[in-house]
Amino acid sequence: MAYQLISFVLCPYVQRSVITLKEKQVPFTITYIDLQNPPDWFLAISPMGKVPVLRMAQDQVLFESAVINEYLDETNPPPLHPQDPWRRAHNRAWIEFGSNLIGRQYRMLVAADEGAFVQERDSLLADLRYVEQQLGEGPFFNGAAFSLADTAYAPLLSRLDLIERRYPQGLLAATPKIAAWSEALLAKLAVRESVVADFEERFITYYAGQGGFLAKHLV
């Protein structure tokens, strides 16, 4: 059985695994589900009811994007994770930090009014300053080599790019290394091809439907 990735079409966590699979040129199929109305077969294999889920065989199922990505990385050489154990642990810590930032970004996207939006946005930008301090000469998180840390942050940064293009606020003005990193990530084929062709339209429609402050400025 080829890898089957179970996804929600706008999920940034699934996108991390899609980028890893595409970067490694590993064949896979993708099955989209409606998270509002998840099918029984999905609930039977996803103990937390979350995507991504990676299925390798009927009884071989993984969940959690960071775990899925490490498995894909270990079984499809050459590895994207750094070889040095300290550096690998460091990357894992920052990947986890990036997962929290995706949560913050979601809260920013659904914040009901301007006050709540500004608070969420500024908390996200404050957290990005910690990430800025981890970056060196670039172009990627660890330098020249594209890694799992890059796959982990690309969905967050591509959504920030979408928001900034449609509602300019200088989101990355205080974090120039992240701005350059984002540009390098968005130029990668594996990143560009990691979402459906009409992603931007779907993204805006979905968040407009959530009724938040920001979505009104994205249309």
Ligand SMILES: N[C@@H](CCC(=O)N[C@@H](CS)C(=O)NCC(=O)O)C(=O)O
């Ligand atoms: N820590 C998880 C987060 C995954 C996650 O939150 N996925 C969202 C969609 S983007 C989900 O499935 N939400 C459904 C739910 O929470 O019930 C990971 O990295 O895979």
